[in-house]
Structures are given as structure tokens and as C-alpha cells.
Amino acid sequence: MSIPIRMLNEIQYCERLYYIMHVQGIFEESADTVEGSAQHRRAEKRMRKGSVAPTEMWEAAPISLHLGDDNLNIVGKLDAVTLEEGKWVPVEGKHSSAPEDNGTFRVESYNLQGTAWPNDQIQLCAQGLLLHANGYPSDFGYLYYRGNKKKIKVDFTKDLIELTTKYIKKAHELHSQPIPKPLKDSKKCFRCSLNYVCLPDETNYLIGASTNIRKIVPSRVDGGILYISEPGAKLGKSGESLTIRYPDGRSDEIPIKDVIHVSLMGNVQCSTQLTHILMACGITISYLSTHGQLIGYTLPPTTKNIFLRKHQFVKFQHSDIALRLSQWIIHSKISNQRTLLRRNGSASKILLQEMKELRDKAITSESIESLRGIEGRAAKLYFEAFPTMLKIKDLDKDILMKGRNRRPPKDPVNALLSLGYTLLTRDVVATCAGVGLDPMFGFFHSIEPGRPALALDLMEPFRPLIVDSIVIRTLNTQEIDIKDFYQGDDSCQLKNSGRKKFFAAYERRLHETLTHPGFGYKISYRRTLDVEARLLARYLEGEINEYRPVTTR
Structure with missing residues (x-):
């Protein structure tokens, strides 16, 4: 089984996070991930139309590639690849901010540069290894952090290549192992997008590994439930928003990232286009009769875990x-x-x-x-x-x-x-x-x-x-x-x-x-x-x- 290179970002950050996301198949959308996906879709759409011009993110108009290699045992989609100094250069955009430059990161026995997060460097290096394995020489790449608009050059050093290869091997091993134990009292848990799925402190407490329960799990769920009960209302999609049109001509528009569930009551219609995007975002739809009887659901495919x-x-x-x-x-x-x-x-x-x-x-x-x-x-x-x-x-x-x-x-x-x-x-x-x-x-x-x-x-x-x-x-x-x-x-x-x-x-x-x-x-x-x-x-x-x-x- 080939490992998608996007998975390598998680395995260095936390092996349990990798296991939850890519072995169990659990990924929960948040406002940040929905917005990040939307940014990728917009960029991809511009590239398909050929309207991408050189910017601070890349020096020449990029292309996107789907690559794989049987020896490395990895596959992946490279969102943006450009040429620079005769070398093929992968460019990866991140929704987050770059770290402050603290010299170097020490990861196990390897030294990595301190201007970009180690997990992002490993993911980018895997893209470079794929390019090289397919006959495209690649010695460095760029990470573009949209949070603070920093473009970071990452050299594919010997240490970074060895560490990336090591994590590719580890990723394969985890697919045949039990779920890794939660991190104990780690600061990483506060930044993790799936801390409320992992429940690190709660699990450690219940198994007797720790008596310390920090306030990591967010108190409330991002987003809300959309109720539509007005007869004749029609739901559709416009860009990244959900639209509602009422029989009297009124209309509303709600960002999809702010919705966690759609509840339709009575004679209300939902377009196929909207249903597709809701399923892609993991947003369920429930159908109730006019009198409040639950008729059924539309759920994403039950591929999780x-x-x-x-x-x-x-x-x-x-x-x-x-x-x-x-x-x-x-x-x-x-x-x-x-x-x-x-x-x-x-x-x-x-x-x-x-x-x-x-x-x-x-x-x-x-x-x-x-x-x-x-x-x-x-x-x-x-x-x-x-x-x-x-x-x-x-x-x-x-x-x-x-x-x-x-x-x-x-x-x-x-x-x-x-x-x-x-x-x-x-x-x-x-x-x-x-x-x-x-x-x-x-x-x-x-x-x-x-x-x-x-x-x-x-x-x-x-x-x-x-x-x-x-x-x-x-x-x-x-x-x-x-x-x-x-x-x-x-x-x-x-x-x-x-x-x-x-x-x-x-x-x-x-x-x-x-x-x-x-x-x-x-x-x-x-x-x-x-x-x-x-x-x-x-x-x-x-x-x-x-x-x-x-x-x-």
C-alpha cells in the first residue's frame, strides 16, 4: 500500500494523530480546515484556467502533478510545481503561520532549519523525493504560510531526506499496529486540530496514566445547525456558501464553514450540488416531516474507522x-x-x-x-x-x-x-x-x-x-x-x-x-x-x- 505524502505531515507531529486520521480514517472538518480546503480549490481552479501569474508564492506560473513511486512506496498530488535554476521546485501552501526563526529544530537525532515547522518540511521533502524518483531533479522547495505571508525556502538536506524516509517507513508500520498511546502533558495537544477526537488527557486519566486533566477539548462545537421549515424553500450552493431561496422572493446566504448539520422539515428542497459539497465537508442532512417525525438522513459514506x-x-x-x-x-x-x-x-x-x-x-x-x-x-x-x-x-x-x-x-x-x-x-x-x-x-x-x-x-x-x-x-x-x-x-x-x-x-x-x-x-x-x-x-x-x-x- 502506498502512503499519500500529505499523511506524513501528521506522523511527525504525533503518531496518534496520524493513526486517527489515516488508519482509522477519522477527519473532522473545522472552520480552519474548510477555509484551507477552499483556498486549495480556488488556487486549483485558477491553475486549470491558466490564469495563475507569478506571485510572491512562486516565481513562475506553476503546474500540478500526480506522482507515485513503488520504491519509495508513496503517492501524492503536488499542488504547485515550478522551475527555478534548472531544478523542479515543489511549492506547498499552508493556512497557518510560520514559526519564529530559532536557529534549528532538533528532531530525534536530526537537525532541521528553524524557519519552517518540521512536519511541513517532511511533507515538502517527500514531494521533492517523488519528483526526483520520476526524473525531475529537485533539491529544494518552498513553503508559503498564509497566516503571516512568509515564503520559506527549504533545502532538501541529507538529514531531512533521511528523516523523511524514516517516517515513510514508520507510516507503513503503524497500519499493522494498535493505536499509539496519547501524548502525556504535551503542548502539542493544544495546537492539534483533533484534540477533541484524541482526548489525550481524558484517556490517560481513565487508564490511570495521569491525574492531570488540562482544558484542551474545546467547550463548544464550531458552527451551528441550520433549520429550514418554511414550505417551498430551496437550498443551493454559491461559491463557498449555502443559499436559501423562499417562495416570496427572499433569500439568505450562509458560509458552509459555519454549518455542522442541515435539518429540513416538510416541503423543502436541497440541490444535488449542495448535497455533494455538504457530504464532502462531513455535514449531515436530516429530513423531518411537517409534524416533526424523523424520516431519514443523508450521511457521508461510512468509510470512517x-x-x-x-x-x-x-x-x-x-x-x-x-x-x-x-x-x-x-x-x-x-x-x-x-x-x-x-x-x-x-x-x-x-x-x-x-x-x-x-x-x-x-x-x-x-x-x-x-x-x-x-x-x-x-x-x-x-x-x-x-x-x-x-x-x-x-x-x-x-x-x-x-x-x-x-x-x-x-x-x-x-x-x-x-x-x-x-x-x-x-x-x-x-x-x-x-x-x-x-x-x-x-x-x-x-x-x-x-x-x-x-x-x-x-x-x-x-x-x-x-x-x-x-x-x-x-x-x-x-x-x-x-x-x-x-x-x-x-x-x-x-x-x-x-x-x-x-x-x-x-x-x-x-x-x-x-x-x-x-x-x-x-x-x-x-x-x-x-x-x-x-x-x-x-x-x-x-x-x-x-x-x-x-x-x-
């Missing part, structure tokens, strides 16, 4: 593993339900005591079937006491909630709960797919065609923390009131005005932070969903010994 899914399919079928995971999921769910009741309601001490006993029984249950019975009894008690958390004056609580009901919901509370659980399911499905897990294959919920069993498993502890708390808040503050519902004899539905208010409240809640009970730092609920899925992945891959979901105190 096939090895993780292999572990998932094997381990979830082990009864002991499935039971242990289910025990902690239901323990956490009941605990979070009970905490919500204690903080916001006036449930009887007898009811709260029974929920506490059920919570503790969940950990010692002997089968999935008995655990489902425990969960069912706890849910019955919880929803009996749910109306005590509603504090609306001059309104009969029976109008708001008549027990737990659905398909269709028969009262305002259940209409909000159903929509909220649909949105949460959508988000957890997208999270699972982004991590590399199969959202359809779970360990607690029964596996049925079309049912996202794993997403339903992982979201159980978050139902009270996210959705139930939103319902209580929006009704108690009268952000959503009785006038926002259509109420019939056998069903209750949100009006369009109510849906927009609920979408806004849902996103606010997902952006709110909590103090993570295990790691002690503040993190948004949306980021917490991502961390939970990745910790489950660490458990399945054997890096940590147990997975325990978030349980609030």
Missing part, C-alpha cells in the same frame, strides 16, 4: 458486555431523571426513594429483560411526577399533560417531548456516524430495520438533561404557551410559530455548558454528546476498561 465498527459488531453481541453497558446507561438515566425531579418538582419522598432503589438495582440486574423492567417502572414514576415540575399559574396541569403518550402526542407536553426526542435522536445519529460507530447496531434497544438502536442507547441519559429540561423551561417561562399548539380530540401538534421557538430553545440548551462530572471542566451539551460517543469507542477499542455515561450530581 471500519476497525471500530468491527469491534462494535463483535462486542455488542457478547451478553456480558451488552449487559454491563446497559446497566450503566439505565443507572445514569434514572439518576438524571431523579435529579431533575428533585431540583424542579415536588415529588413525594416515597417516589424519590423508589427511584433511588431502582437506580441502584439497575447496576446489579441479571439480564437485559429485567433491566428493561426496571427502566419501565422508573419511567412510570418519573412521568407521574413530571407535572409537579410545571409552574404555570391559572392553567390546569391536566391540559398540559395527561401522562406519557405518543404516536400521536395528545397534549402540549408530550408534543414537545416527542419533537425534542426526535431532534436528540437526529443529533446522536450524526455523532455516532462522525465517530465511526454504526448508529443502527446497539446493545440495549432491540435491533430492528430502520431503528437507530445505538443512538437510542446513548441518548437515554440525556433525555432528562436536554429535552425534558427544555420542555419545563419553555412552558414555565411561557416562551411557548398554549396558543402555539393545535389541539384536537386525539392529538396535539405545534404550530409553525411554536416549532421555531422550540428549535431556538433546543439549540440554546445544546450550547449551554455543564461541569463534566468526570473531568471537572466546563463543556457544552453538544460537545458532551461527542465526548460520550468517543469514550464508548475507546472502550470498544480496548483503550479504557469501562464506559460510564454522564451522570449529574
Whole structure:
């Protein structure tokens, strides 16, 4: 197997980063990577049109080449190659800034110049080796750092060539090895674009390798969810932006780099061109009916981390593993339900005591079937006491909630709960797919065609923390009131005005932070969903010994 030369940039920076990106196939887009890709596309488009003129980045109009070599065992696309002094010169543009010149970098036993980052020099040198192997003499190249607009000449010295060759060999070896251990207390982790995927300090803490947890993981996810529910709206693409055209002639334009998910509700159209670019950027699309029922998703190809899914399919079928995971999921769910009741309601001490006993029984249950019975009894008690958390004056609580009901919901509370659980399911499905897990294959919920069993498993502890708390808040503050519902004899539905208010409240809640009970730092609920899925992945891959979901105190 030939190694793409762009991969060599990561392996010198961190072998675990290389493994995550190129062995597991996990790459998460950020605002920086989207903008960097856009810059590459614009430059490539100009070169195809023949409109590239000499600039400070290159002295002569460049060409691009696709090259490979069986002896080096590497392949790659050279975005820009030019001639200088009779030599072929690769030119690589970087979105970041060049380092301050500190003389030299010492990498293992090799000395590299200090004007460019070592990992960038190795990637550029690999391009030079490819040129030379294909009959194009190349002794040096240029790195152009767009961040501070510096053009750095990199000579392909003996040390740089030997180090590059060494990392090519190391890259091949890593494809047949377990994932490397996380770096310990390294400053590199702060600059790493995938620190929230790697979870270095969190993993070291859970395996007992360190007691130090730094605030490395970003508190919030870059970008937001785009909701489109106006009938007849049409989504398209213009340059690097997503466009929305409404039937009345209005239009909006949103940078694609600011979007992490697109949620379409009802009669809304999305162009093929936009779908292609969203998939290329790893942005999922969900489709909901006019009444809020989840119909389906458009996801990028599930090529990420096939090895993780292999572990998932094997381990979830082990009864002991499935039971242990289910025990902690239901323990956490009941605990979070009970905490919500204690903080916001006036449930009887007898009811709260029974929920506490059920919570503790969940950990010692002997089968999935008995655990489902425990969960069912706890849910019955919880929803009996749910109306005590509603504090609306001059309104009969029976109008708001008549027990737990659905398909269709028969009262305002259940209409909000159903929509909220649909949105949460959508988000957890997208999270699972982004991590590399199969959202359809779970360990607690029964596996049925079309049912996202794993997403339903992982979201159980978050139902009270996210959705139930939103319902209580929006009704108690009268952000959503009785006038926002259509109420019939056998069903209750949100009006369009109510849906927009609920979408806004849902996103606010997902952006709110909590103090993570295990790691002690503040993190948004949306980021917490991502961390939970990745910790489950660490458990399945054997890096940590147990997975325990978030349980609030």
C-alpha cells in the first residue's frame, strides 16, 4: 500500500494523530480546515484556467502533478510545481503561520532549519523525493504560510531526506499496529486540530496514566445547525456558501464553514450540488416531516474507522458486555431523571426513594429483560411526577399533560417531548456516524430495520438533561404557551410559530455548558454528546476498561 505524502505531515507531529486520521480514517472538518480546503480549490481552479501569474508564492506560473513511486512506496498530488535554476521546485501552501526563526529544530537525532515547522518540511521533502524518483531533479522547495505571508525556502538536506524516509517507513508500520498511546502533558495537544477526537488527557486519566486533566477539548462545537421549515424553500450552493431561496422572493446566504448539520422539515428542497459539497465537508442532512417525525438522513459514506465498527459488531453481541453497558446507561438515566425531579418538582419522598432503589438495582440486574423492567417502572414514576415540575399559574396541569403518550402526542407536553426526542435522536445519529460507530447496531434497544438502536442507547441519559429540561423551561417561562399548539380530540401538534421557538430553545440548551462530572471542566451539551460517543469507542477499542455515561450530581 502506498502512503499519500500529505499523511506524513501528521506522523511527525504525533503518531496518534496520524493513526486517527489515516488508519482509522477519522477527519473532522473545522472552520480552519474548510477555509484551507477552499483556498486549495480556488488556487486549483485558477491553475486549470491558466490564469495563475507569478506571485510572491512562486516565481513562475506553476503546474500540478500526480506522482507515485513503488520504491519509495508513496503517492501524492503536488499542488504547485515550478522551475527555478534548472531544478523542479515543489511549492506547498499552508493556512497557518510560520514559526519564529530559532536557529534549528532538533528532531530525534536530526537537525532541521528553524524557519519552517518540521512536519511541513517532511511533507515538502517527500514531494521533492517523488519528483526526483520520476526524473525531475529537485533539491529544494518552498513553503508559503498564509497566516503571516512568509515564503520559506527549504533545502532538501541529507538529514531531512533521511528523516523523511524514516517516517515513510514508520507510516507503513503503524497500519499493522494498535493505536499509539496519547501524548502525556504535551503542548502539542493544544495546537492539534483533533484534540477533541484524541482526548489525550481524558484517556490517560481513565487508564490511570495521569491525574492531570488540562482544558484542551474545546467547550463548544464550531458552527451551528441550520433549520429550514418554511414550505417551498430551496437550498443551493454559491461559491463557498449555502443559499436559501423562499417562495416570496427572499433569500439568505450562509458560509458552509459555519454549518455542522442541515435539518429540513416538510416541503423543502436541497440541490444535488449542495448535497455533494455538504457530504464532502462531513455535514449531515436530516429530513423531518411537517409534524416533526424523523424520516431519514443523508450521511457521508461510512468509510470512517471500519476497525471500530468491527469491534462494535463483535462486542455488542457478547451478553456480558451488552449487559454491563446497559446497566450503566439505565443507572445514569434514572439518576438524571431523579435529579431533575428533585431540583424542579415536588415529588413525594416515597417516589424519590423508589427511584433511588431502582437506580441502584439497575447496576446489579441479571439480564437485559429485567433491566428493561426496571427502566419501565422508573419511567412510570418519573412521568407521574413530571407535572409537579410545571409552574404555570391559572392553567390546569391536566391540559398540559395527561401522562406519557405518543404516536400521536395528545397534549402540549408530550408534543414537545416527542419533537425534542426526535431532534436528540437526529443529533446522536450524526455523532455516532462522525465517530465511526454504526448508529443502527446497539446493545440495549432491540435491533430492528430502520431503528437507530445505538443512538437510542446513548441518548437515554440525556433525555432528562436536554429535552425534558427544555420542555419545563419553555412552558414555565411561557416562551411557548398554549396558543402555539393545535389541539384536537386525539392529538396535539405545534404550530409553525411554536416549532421555531422550540428549535431556538433546543439549540440554546445544546450550547449551554455543564461541569463534566468526570473531568471537572466546563463543556457544552453538544460537545458532551461527542465526548460520550468517543469514550464508548475507546472502550470498544480496548483503550479504557469501562464506559460510564454522564451522570449529574
